[in-house]
Amino acid sequence: MKLTLKIWRQKSSNDKGAFVSYPVDDVDPEMSILECLDVLNESLILRGEVPVAFEHDCREGICGSCGFVINGVAHGPERGTTACQLTMRHFKNGDELTLEPWRAKAFPLIKDLVVNRRALDHIIEAGGYISVSTGQAPDGNDILIGKEIADESMDAAACIGCGACVAACPNASAALFTGAKITHLGTLPQGEPERERRALSMVAQMNAENFGNCTSIGECTGACPKEIPLEVIANMNHDYVCASFKRRDDLPSPVAPVVERA
Amino acid sequence: MATTQVVSNQLHPITFWQSSNGKKVVMAVTGVMMFGFVCGHMLGNLQMYEAPEHINAYGHFLHNLGELLWIERGVMLLAIALHILAAVQLALRSQAARPIGYSRSEAINSSYASRTMYWSGPIVLAFIIFHLLQFTAGYLHPHAQFVAGDVYGNVVSGFQVWWVSAWYIFAICLLGLHLSHGLWSMFQSVGLAHPRISPILRKAAVAIATLIVLGYISIPISVLLGFIK
Numbered sequence: 001m002k003l004t005l006k007i008w009r010q011k012s013s014n015d016k017g018a019f020v021s022y023p024v025d026d027v028d029p030e031m032s033i034l035e036c037l038d039v040l041n042e043s044l045i046l047r048g049e050v051p052v053a054f055e056h057d058c059r060e061g062i063c064g065s066c067g068f069v070i071n072g073v074a075h076g077p078e079r080g081t082t083a084c085q086l087t088m089r090h091f092k093n094g095d096e097l098t099l100e101p102w103r104a105k106a107f108p109l110i111k112d113l114v115v116n117r118r119a120l121d122h123i124i125e126a127g128g129y130i131s132v133s134t135g136q137a138p139d140g141n142d143i144l145i146g147k148e149i150a151d152e153s154m155d156a157a158a159c160i161g162c163g164a165c166v167a168a169c170p171n172a173s174a175a176l177f178t179g180a181k182i183t184h185l186g187t188l189p190q191g192e193p194e195r196e197r198r199a200l201s202m203v204a205q206m207n208a209e210n211f212g213n214c215t216s217i218g219e220c221t222g223a224c225p226k227e228i229p230l231e232v233i234a235n236m237n238h239d240y241v242c243a244s245f246k247r248r249d250d251l252p253s254p255v256a257p258v259v260e261r262a
Numbered sequence: 263m264a265t266t267q268v269v270s271n272q273l274h275p276i277t278f279w280q281s282s283n284g285k286k287v288v289m290a291v292t293g294v295m296m297f298g299f300v301c302g303h304m305l306g307n308l309q310m311y312e313a314p315e316h317i318n319a320y321g322h323f324l325h326n327l328g329e330l331l332w333i334e335r336g337v338m339l340l341a342i343a344l345h346i347l348a349a350v351q352l353a354l355r356s357q358a359a360r361p362i363g364y365s366r367s368e369a370i371n372s373s374y375a376s377r378t379m380y381w382s383g384p385i386v387l388a389f390i391i392f393h394l395l396q397f398t399a400g401y402l403h404p405h406a407q408f409v410a411g412d413v414y415g416n417v418v419s420g421f422q423v424w425w426v427s428a429w430y431i432f433a434i435c436l437l438g439l440h441l442s443h444g445l446w447s448m449f450q451s452v453g454l455a456h457p458r459i460s461p462i463l464r465k466a467a468v469a470i471a472t473l474i475v476l477g478y479i480s481i482p483i484s485v486l487l488g489f490i491k
Contacts, residue, residue, distance in 0.1 A: 019365065072368035079370075098366060106357050170377070171283075171356035172368075203283055204276045212356030213282035215379065216447035222371025231455040237283055238453025244278045251275030 001088060002029040004096040005040060006054055013109050019098070029172060032064060033097075034059060035131035036088055039237030053112040059084040061225060064160030067167070067209055068113040069100040074164040074223040082162060082225040085186065102167035105210040106174070117163050119209040121256045126197035126205035126254065128181045130191050143189050156183035156235075168223035176220040178206045179232035186239055190252035196243035201252040203240045208254035215248075282355065285348040285449075288447035292341040292348075297445065299338055300437070304477045310490055314414035316384040321413040342413045346387070353380055389433030396420060398452040418485055427482035438475035 010017030018189050024040050031039070034056050035248065041051035057065040061082040068083060070076035076086040078110050099113060107115040157180075165176035182199055185191030191198070215234055278284035306324075309317040323386045324331065369377060397416060398407030404426060408420035421427045445467035449455060484490045 017305060069364060069367075072364060072366040073370055102366055103362050103364055105361055131361055168370075170360075172354075172359035173356070175448060203281055207276045207281045207283070208273055210359055211282075211357035213286060213352040214450075215356075215376065216443070216450040217372035217376035219369065220373050229457065230450065231457060231460065232459075234450045234453050234455030236453070237287070240281075240283050241453050244284070251277065253272040253275050256271040256273060 001091075001093050003027050003036070003088070003094070005036070005099060005193050006096055006186045007099045007112070009052070009112055010101075010109055012111060013099070017109070021096075027088050031088045032084050032090065033070065033086045033136055034057065035083045040105070047162060050206070051236050053110075053114050054138055055114050056084060060086045062160060064121065064162040065080050067102065067162045069098075069102065074102070074167040075162075075182065075225055080227050082160075085225075102163050104163075104166050104172040105259055106172065106257070107163060107166065108227075115163070116258060117161070118231055119211070120161050120163060120174065122209060122255060123174065123178055123205045124181065124260065125251055127194070127241065128185070130185055130194060132190075145188060147163070149187055153184055153187045156180045156187070156228060157231050159184070159224075159228055160226060162225060164223045164225060165220035165228075166211065169212065169214075170217070170219065171215060174206050174209070174211040175214035175233045175236065176224065179234075179236035180228050182239055183232040183235040186235065195239060196246060197204070197249075198235065199243045200224040200240035200247065201254075204252055205254040209257040210259050234248045241262055278447065282352055286351055286451040288344055289348045289352075290451040293444050293448050294344065295337070295341040297441065300441075300474060304474055307481055310414065310417060310481050310484075317413050317417075318411065322411065342387075346383075349380075349383060366437040373443060376437040376447070377441060379443060383474040386433055386437045386440060388427070389436075392429070393433075396426070418490060421482040421485035425487070427486055430482050431479045434475055434478045437478075440472040441474060442471035444471060489491060 004021055005024055005067060006019050006021045008017055009020045022040055022044075024043075026039065034054070036244055037052055037054055044051045054068065055065045057063040059066070061084060062187075064082075066083045067075055070086070075081060075083050076090075078090060080087055101107075101109055101113045102115050102117075104115075106119040107117055109115050114191065159177060159180035160175065163177070166172055166174050182202055185198065186195045216230065216233070218230055221228060263421055279288070299369055306317075306320060327334075341473065375382070396403055396408075397413075397420065400410060400416070403416070403420060405423045407414075409415055421430070446460075446464045449460070481490070
């Protein structure tokens with residue numbers, strides 16, 4: 001299989017980037033797109049050129065490291081998969097694939113297809129946890145959780161934090177990510193005591209970073225490799241609205257964003 | 263002993279209105295108020311299918327509500343102003359959130375209506391201004407004489423001009439498009455969603471928007487076809 005990879009090359013955040021087209025002649029249909037980039041990089045190294053920088057780790061769709069926009073779709077044309085799970089048999093001989101990094105103000109570019117996703121870490125630090133007392137391990141069946149609740153929480157907990165939702169959103173909104181984290185913990189009894197504080201803190205941090213707003217259009221859930229439902233955004237708004245009315249303490253202060261607002 | 267200055271990286275808290283989530287709640291609440299007006303207005307309009315005295319008396323009744331009429335107008339203006347203010351601020355924020363766009367991007371999971379809210383909204387606003395100038399103020403009534411109090415006559419003479427009817431039908435279709443997404447999206451914004459109910463809400467939003475469009479555009483079409491004279 002012969003393909004042309006049109007890849008965004010940019011040396012650093014301060015550098016001006018541009019697309020460079022690379023013909024790749026020996027593509028195996030069983031390769032993932034990351035392996036295709038590995039093959040390209042080997043040939044680039046042999047030619048003495050700088051290899052294409054891209055993030056990857058587990059290569060089985062569970063770590064959330066990889067991801068770029070392939071032909072205008074985050075993680076490529078297959079639904080419910082990460083870039084590392086996208087095999088080349090989904091493309092035809094002679095196709096041209098355009099590879100671009102996630103584009104968002106809140107995700108400053110580091111190099112080529114690699115962006116800085118610390119803004120998502122900031123949101124997690126703001127409230128993506130539950131506080132527990134240390135001591136003896138509690139009995140596993142101490143708190144009973146209905147299956148429907150457990151399923152709802154697990155569906156949200158499937159989020160791997162890859163950032164595809166932000167990349168796919170026309171507004172570069174992080175609502176699906178934040179909503180998934182808030183739903184994951186807020187629906188469970190262990191997360192209930194801090195539910196409102198969590199919503200206020202995480203929403204505040206999401207707004208402090210340079211993300212856009214949610215217009216409920218649903219591109220995020222279409223691109224999400226874990227197919228997280230749009231419902232989690234409503235859960236976030238529900239908790240945020242309730243907490244805004246019921247709060248007795250001062251509003252939580254977010255930390256300085258990754259990229260300062262202009 | 264040397265002292266180190268501790269620089270706090272804490273920002274000021276973000277209030278409800280400063281958050282994009284809060285602004286969306288405001289848009290949902292003001293949106294539902296405007297939707298209420300759109301429904302009431304359509305039901306009033308459908309009196310065009312009865313005798314002329316009927317709708318003229320209805321118009322007379324509305325004009326003589328006195329303070330109530332001005333309270334209603336004030337509330338509607340406030341709702342419109344807040345809806346637009348929030349929309350403009352959110353649009354600017356979203357634009358700033360992606361300074362460098364994609365060389366190509368494909369929509370895989372969104373409706374045409376949802377992607378064109380920023381277009382349908384302003385065009386409907388322009389139409390409302392024209393519409394008020396034509397039928398409420400009577401300031402702009404092309405190719406005919408506006409007669410204060412004769413609602414029936416004004417509607418017939420107004421819609422007999424083909425481009426007035428065409429502009430009306432076009433704007434109402436855009437309003438329908440705006441509502442077909444907005445009526446569903448408002449539930450998301452205020453935090454009401456359920457895997458069992460949300461798909462029904464989505465379909466209901468499209469159905470209600472279609473009914474509203476049909477109710478409104480039936481009148482200029484009837485005038486053009488000569489059913490209403």
